[in-house]
Amino acid sequence: xxxxxKVIVPIGPYHPLLEEPEFFELYCxxxxxxxxxxxxxxxxxxxxxxxESKHYDQVTFLVERICGICSTSHPxxxxxxxxDLCGIEIPERAKYxxxxxxxxERLHSHLLWVGLAGHFLGYNTVFMWAWKYREGILDMFEMxxxxxxxxxxxxxxGVRRDIEDQDIPVLKKTLSEVKDKIKxxxxxxxxxxxxxxxxxxxxxxxxxxxxxxxAVGPVARASGxxxxxxxxxxxxxxxxxxxxxxxxxxxDVFDKAVVRLxxxxxxxxxxxxxxxxxxxxxxxxxxxxxEIPEGEGIGRHEAPRGEVFHxxxxxGRTTNPVRHKIRAPSxxxxxxxxxxxxxxxxxxxxxxxxxxxxCYCCTERLAVxxxxxxxxxxxxxxxVKKSIExxxxxxxxxxxxxxxxxxxx
Amino acid sequence: MIDxxxxxxxxxxxxxxxxxxxxxxxxxxxxxxxxxxxxxxxxLGARYQIVTGIENFNNFELLYHFSxxxxxxxxxxxxxxxxxxxxxxxxxxxxxxxISYIEREIWELLGINFVGHPNLKHFLLxxxxxxxxxxxxxxxxxxxx
Numbered sequence: 392x393x394x395x396x397k398v399i400v401p402i403g404p405y406h407p408l409l410e411e412p413e414f415f416e417l418y419c420x421x422x423x424x425x426x427x428x429x430x431x432x433x434x435x436x437x438x439x440x441x442x443e444s445k446h447y448d449q450v451t452f453l454v455e456r457i458c459g460i461c462s463t464s465h466p467x468x469x470x471x472x473x474x475d476l477c478g479i480e481i482p483e484r485a486k487y488x489x490x491x492x493x494x495x496e497r498l499h500s501h502l503l504w505v506g507l508a509g510h511f512l513g514y515n516t517v518f519m520w521a522w523k524y525r526e527g528i529l530d531m532f533e534m535x536x537x538x539x540x541x542x543x544x545x546x547x548x549g550v551r552r553d554i555e556d557q558d559i560p561v562l563k564k565t566l567s568e569v570k571d572k573i574k575x576x577x578x579x580x581x582x583x584x585x586x587x588x589x590x591x592x593x594x595x596x597x598x599x600x601x602x603x604x605x606a607v608g609p610v611a612r613a614s615g616x617x618x619x620x621x622x623x624x625x626x627x628x629x630x631x632x633x634x635x636x637x638x639x640x641x642x643d644v645f646d647k648a649v650v651r652l653x654x655x656x657x658x659x660x661x662x663x664x665x666x667x668x669x670x671x672x673x674x675x676x677x678x679x680x681x682e683i684p685e686g687e688g689i690g691r692h693e694a695p696r697g698e699v700f701h702x703x704x705x706x707g708r709t710t711n712p713v714r715h716k717i718r719a720p721s722x723x724x725x726x727x728x729x730x731x732x733x734x735x736x737x738x739x740x741x742x743x744x745x746x747x748x749x750c751y752c753c754t755e756r757l758a759v760x761x762x763x764x765x766x767x768x769x770x771x772x773x774x775v776k777k778s779i780e781x782x783x784x785x786x787x788x789x790x791x792x793x794x795x796x797x798x799x800x
Numbered sequence: 801m802i803d804x805x806x807x808x809x810x811x812x813x814x815x816x817x818x819x820x821x822x823x824x825x826x827x828x829x830x831x832x833x834x835x836x837x838x839x840x841x842x843x844l845g846a847r848y849q850i851v852t853g854i855e856n857f858n859n860f861e862l863l864y865h866f867s868x869x870x871x872x873x874x875x876x877x878x879x880x881x882x883x884x885x886x887x888x889x890x891x892x893x894x895x896x897x898x899i900s901y902i903e904r905e906i907w908e909l910l911g912i913n914f915v916g917h918p919n920l921k922h923f924l925l926x927x928x929x930x931x932x933x934x935x936x937x938x939x940x941x942x943x944x945x
Contacts, residue, residue: 431923431924432922432923432924432925432926435924435925437935439936440935440936475819475820475823478820602847603896603897603898604897604898605847605848605849605850605896605898606898618847618869620873623867623869623870623872623873624822624869624872624873624875625873686819687819687825688819688823689823689865689875689877691875698849700849700850700865702852702863702865704854713854714852714854716850716852716863718849718850722850722901722902723848723849723850723898726897726898726900726901729897
């Protein structure tokens with residue numbers, strides 16, 4: 392290919408390996424990625440606008456629908472924001488229950504990520520293991536909340552459901568079983584020479600990249616920046632229980648996996664302490680809030696993917712927020728791809744985008760991009776034609792002609 | 801924390817609202833905003849969080865949220881007001897590269913123009929979205945009509 396031409400490899404928006412509709416354009420020069428463009432909006436549902444027409448109590452359930460994986464992160468951040476606005480403290484028992492739900496979610500989300508990462512690398516054993524052990528956590532969710540996902544546990548002022556005393560020994564037993572399995576998985580993943588060869592030293596994010604893009608969560612912690620809302624701006628029970636922030640130094644994909652896997656053990660530690668704290672004790676789980684005064688509040692929560700930020704403004708007269716700004720962690724984490732992907736090869740970008748696999752079936756929408764910026768998108772028929780031409784060329788070269796391909800046209 | 805900011809920004813701060821020890825709101829004139837953000841982001845080392853755009857009855861409001869993670873987790877929000885008729889403010893992409901996407905989002909959803917933004921095009925809405933319809937403004941129905 393001439394030097395002035397670059398190939399765009401489009402990934403998405405609807406791709407068998409993507410969890411959600413998102414669209415990346417990789418500008419490639421041979422195998423090397425020279426630029427990357429992120430096109431979003433396929434999943435834009437106008438939740439901020441919708442929230443302005445809902446009652447404060449309804450918004451808790453609305454924001455739960457933002458994400459299917461970390462579904463309780465947004466309600467926690469939203470409730471924190473409204474409680475900050477009103478200046479109220481929630482009952483202690485509710486604090487523990489919030490932390491239990493938040494940490495169980497981190498566990499299942501990190502395991503889901505590890506499984507998917509293994510799957511994208513072609514290491515399906517990791518995928519099967521991680522997702523199998525994740526089931527135990529989902530069972531615990533079902534036991535506490537009645538649901539495997541979208542738990543609807545949060546309420547402004549506390550939580551909606553209590554954890555029964557009779558459930559706690561069962562929950563602790565399940566948790567210790569899950570812990571052994573995660574330990575085995577962690578050791579297997581971290582000691583695997585193939586995974587180390589594949590993941591170490593790729594997609595490195597430096598400290599200044601993290602600062603420039605405002606990246607949060609395990610992405611920042613893998614680059615040695617120890618930010619964690621649970622420690623820095625404690626809410627729920629994170630101030631009461633004992634745990635530590637996991638950080639690593641090199642900022643590559645391997646370190647991101649290490650941070651996530653080790654965080655699982657911290658989460659288990661937090662859940663165990665919280666379950667002990669509420670066992671055989673009674674207490675209020677929700678404070679009644681009659682009115683939301685005029686003002687503004689900011690709430691945060693450390694979701695599995697990083698800090699979730701909610702800003703709520705009330706005018707004190709109506710029962711719905713005047714403005715509700717939501718910022719999910721991916722909003723600041725995804726743009727770091729501009730730093731981490733450029734200069735890498737297509738095959739590594741797959742795991743750097745973590746969950747985005749630029750497999751070659753994408754080329755059914757391959758676009759050729761040339762100097763005067765005119766784009767040509769090949770249709771399916773064009774590509775079939777091109778592919779047949781190529782096959783015929785090869786066949787001619789080896790002196791045989793195959794008629795079968797012609798029938799496809 | 802607040803003393804440090806006061807010392808650096810001095811009379812650029814028009815109003816200080818301390819909601820509690822972890823939530824501080826500072827009102828800054830829109831012409832001073834770039835300098836103020838430079839001080840907070842580069843000199844004081846705060847983490848950029850996000851920008852909130854709000855439509856009020858007679859003006860537009862932008863809140864630039866910054867987090868001082870190691871200083872008690874304080875969130876400092878810089879508040880600035882823009883006129884209703886032609887809301888315009890200088891883009892901060894030269895200071896914070898990551899701010900580019902939220903500026904695009906506020907531009908398309910609220911119609912606030914960011915002067916000097918290198919790539920001000922649709923982000924969440926589709927490319928052929930009707931010009932002049934800003935869905936997050938009050939009075940615009942959620943279907944965009």
